[in-house]
Amino acid sequence: MVHNMFRTGFLVRATHTLLTWVITLILFLHNTDLRKCEERGELLLPLLFFLLVVLSVLLYFAVSLMDPGFVLTDTDKGVQGSNEEMESMIPQSSTPRLRRCGYCLLQQQPMRAKHCQTCKRCVRRFDHHCPWIENCVGERNHRWFIVYLLVQLLALLWALHIALSGISPSVTWELWFRVNGFLLAALGIVGVFSVVVVLLLGCHLYLVSINCTTWEFMSRHRISYLKNCGNEENPFDRGVFCNLWDFFCICRMVVWEQMYHRNTTNSV
Numbered sequence: 001m002v003h004n005m006f007r008t009g010f011l012v013r014a015t016h017t018l019l020t021w022v023i024t025l026i027l028f029l030h031n032t033d034l035r036k037c038e039e040r041g042e043l044l045l046p047l048l049f050f051l052l053v054v055l056s057v058l059l060y061f062a063v064s065l066m067d068p069g070f071v072l073t074d075t076d077k078g079v080q081g082s083n084e085e086m087e088s089m090i091p092q093s094s095t096p097r098l099r100r101c102g103y104c105l106l107q108q109q110p111m112r113a114k115h116c117q118t119c120k121r122c123v124r125r126f127d128h129h130c131p132w133i134e135n136c137v138g139e140r141n142h143r144w145f146i147v148y149l150l151v152q153l154l155a156l157l158w159a160l161h162i163a164l165s166g167i168s169p170s171v172t173w174e175l176w177f178r179v180n181g182f183l184l185a186a187l188g189i190v191g192v193f194s195v196v197v198v199l200l201l202g203c204h205l206y207l208v209s210i211n212c213t214t215w216e217f218m219s220r221h222r223i224s225y226l227k228n229c230g231n232e233e234n235p236f237d238r239g240v241f242c243n244l245w246d247f248f249c250i251c252r253m254v255v256w257e258q259m260y261h262r263n264t265t266n267s268v
């Protein structure tokens with residue numbers, strides 16, 4: 001039973017949610033700017049902060065539970081009759097042959113897809129498996145993952161400011177730690193998470209701007225459709241503006257084989 005709870009991500013999600021609300025409660029109960037605003041009857045800032053925390057939790061669960069872009073297996077296609085996996089593949093010799101997944105026995109693995117050992121499924125435009133959300137980040141939830149990181153960063157930075165506002169001086173170090181212990185713990189946790197989220201958000205925005213995934217960036221030399229390209233060459237890169245526009249504003253499934261063939265043909 002415990003193994004199943006870990007496998008489904010229940011404990012990870014429960015821990016994240018519990019930690020979020022415990023820290024929020026600490027910030028509201030101590031003598032912080034939030035508490036001072038409440039005492040003065042100014043409820044706008046406390047309400048905005050509370051709504052921002054709620055939004056971050058909702059986005060967390062949305063990204064965590066969303067289908068990242070699982071590729072239908074041959075059995076699923078036969079049962080559902082879906083034509084989602086039946087997109088035309090470019091037959092020209094300039095396009096690398098479609099791979100066969102040796103784990104889920106998928107006969108034709110779409111370009112930029114990868115099998116996730118944790119989820120045990122192939123994921124379209126696979127970026128990485130995130131233990132924080134206990135889900136893959138792929139074609140369907142990648143943009144929402146970045147939106148979540150942005151909202152989470154805003155909540156963390158605001159929480160950092162609120163926690164600092166509640167630190168009060170004391171006569172002795174022992175008394176100071178006793179009075180500010182919970183706030184200091186919250187401050188440490190929020191500070192660590194803030195650094196992690198800043199690094200994650202910066203890396204992902206850079207990769208999105210060049211239309212590259214974390215997996216492709218880290219394993220370029222082992223990927224069939226990239227290992228023969230130059231070090232600075234990316235067959236999916238359409239320029240920063242177009243890459244960002246396509247990523248955030250175009251909600252459709254992309255046939256990457258067509259883009260690969262078109263760009264490699266033009267480069268030749």
